[in-house]
Amino acid sequence: MEKYKVAIMGPLYPDARARLEEVCEIKLWDKSDPIPRDELVEWLADAEGFISRGDIKVDKDLLSQAPQLRVIAQSSVGYDNIDISACTEQAIPVGNTPVVLVEATADLTFGLVLSSARRIHEGWNYVQEGHWTSRRNIPLGVDLFGKTLGIVGMGNIGVAVARRAQASGMQVIYHNRSIRTDQEQLAATFVNFDQLLEESDFIVVLVPLSAESRHLFGKDQFKHMKSSAYFINASRGPVVDTEALYEALVNQDIAYAALDVVNPEPFSDHPLIHLPNVLITPHIGSATLETRTQMGELTADNLLAGLAKQTLPKCVNDEVNY
Numbered sequence: 001m002e003k004y005k006v007a008i009m010g011p012l013y014p015d016a017r018a019r020l021e022e023v024c025e026i027k028l029w030d031k032s033d034p035i036p037r038d039e040l041v042e043w044l045a046d047a048e049g050f051i052s053r054g055d056i057k058v059d060k061d062l063l064s065q066a067p068q069l070r071v072i073a074q075s076s077v078g079y080d081n082i083d084i085s086a087c088t089e090q091a092i093p094v095g096n097t098p099v100v101l102v103e104a105t106a107d108l109t110f111g112l113v114l115s116s117a118r119r120i121h122e123g124w125n126y127v128q129e130g131h132w133t134s135r136r137n138i139p140l141g142v143d144l145f146g147k148t149l150g151i152v153g154m155g156n157i158g159v160a161v162a163r164r165a166q167a168s169g170m171q172v173i174y175h176n177r178s179i180r181t182d183q184e185q186l187a188a189t190f191v192n193f194d195q196l197l198e199e200s201d202f203i204v205v206l207v208p209l210s211a212e213s214r215h216l217f218g219k220d221q222f223k224h225m226k227s228s229a230y231f232i233n234a235s236r237g238p239v240v241d242t243e244a245l246y247e248a249l250v251n252q253d254i255a256y257a258a259l260d261v262v263n264p265e266p267f268s269d270h271p272l273i274h275l276p277n278v279l280i281t282p283h284i285g286s287a288t289l290e291t292r293t294q295m296g297e298l299t300a301d302n303l304l305a306g307l308a309k310q311t312l313p314k315c316v317n318d319e320v321n322y
């Protein structure tokens with residue numbers, strides 16, 4: 001049997017790789033920098049399947065140069081880098097990896113809440129730098145118990161973060177596109193956006209990036225928050241206006257920011273990094289061995305289903321899912 005031609009933006013985990021190699025002729029880009037656009041265009045000229053990556057823009061122009069393409073899969077739940085309507089127009093189903101990454105991402109997100117509130121990383125730096133001699137004088141942290149956590153984007157990961165917060169004795173309020181039908185069971189209260197900004201001691205952001213959510217958090221929103229508020233973003237960097245966040249932290253309009261995602265990524269020379277009231281991790285929400293392995297498997301399942309013109313297990317544009 002002739003093998004399917006596929007272009008894959010790595011990493012590609014060993015189990016998924018073995019399955020794909022059985023039926024696919026693979027071109028694999030496994031460098032951490034994104035593939036140059038002209039090289040990608042060349043790769044896609046005869047590709048039937050494509051595993052894309054969040055740092056690659058999949059737009060109309062790219063799709064128009066990929067005449068054989070019949071499925072795109074991506075190892076992430078977010079797909080803001082892909083023009084979904086252009087894919088739908090070309091009858092290309094797009095597979096993503098929701099659900100399998102929920103618990104790992106919720107752990108990291110709540111880890112940011114906990115680490116920033118209790119200054120865990122600062123404590124470790126203090127010990128490592130040899131300052132723990134007789135007395136400790138690092139800034140005091142704050143309790144989680146009895147505080148209010150506001151979640152913006154109460155989807156799969158938001159709900160899993162709420163469970164963790166409730167176990168620590170926090171009250172949970174949330175703002176979402178719509179009131180959740182299971183909110184009684186979640187023991188969380190829907191509030192409007194302004195109310196959430198005003199009442200939360202900790203704000204966790206977990207909305208997908210869209211035209212509506214781009215710069216959802218800017219100068220006015222930070223001014224609306226408590227000056228003691230902790231702001232945690234684990235969604236996408238552009239949901240926040242980075243310069244406005246920097247100003248809010250410098251002016252102490254808010255107390256602290258903990259970010260797993262920033263704009264731009266990678267992020268190595270912005271003054272935000274040098275503020276004392278910031279904690280940044282390099283977009284590692286789902287980065288555990290078990291979870292990344294499952295994401296790799298689901299991505300392979302989506303790709304293989306699309307190549308075989310079958311229904312994708314997880315499809316973003318269901319209308320073209322055969």
Ligand SMILES: NC(=O)c1ccc[n+]([C@@H]2O[C@H](COP(=O)([O-])OP(=O)(O)OC[C@H]3O[C@@H](n4cnc5c(N)ncnc54)[C@H](O)[C@@H]3O)[C@@H](O)[C@H]2O)c1
Binds near residue numbers: 099234235283
């Ligand atoms: N940091 C990481 O490594 C990491 C890992 C996984 C997901 N994410 C990000 O987290 C996002 C959420 O993932 P999920 O699995 O919970 O998705 P989900 O679709 O289950 O939940 C998203 C929720 O946000 C709500 N929403 C959408 N737009 C909104 C808006 N403008 N205002 C308020 N609510 C809005 C939706 O109604 C939904 O309930 C992803 O889209 C991705 O960008 C980041």
Ligand SMILES: O=C(O)[C@H](O)CO
Binds near residue numbers: 054075076077078
């Ligand atoms: O959307 C996701 O799944 C994560 O951000 C991984 O990129």
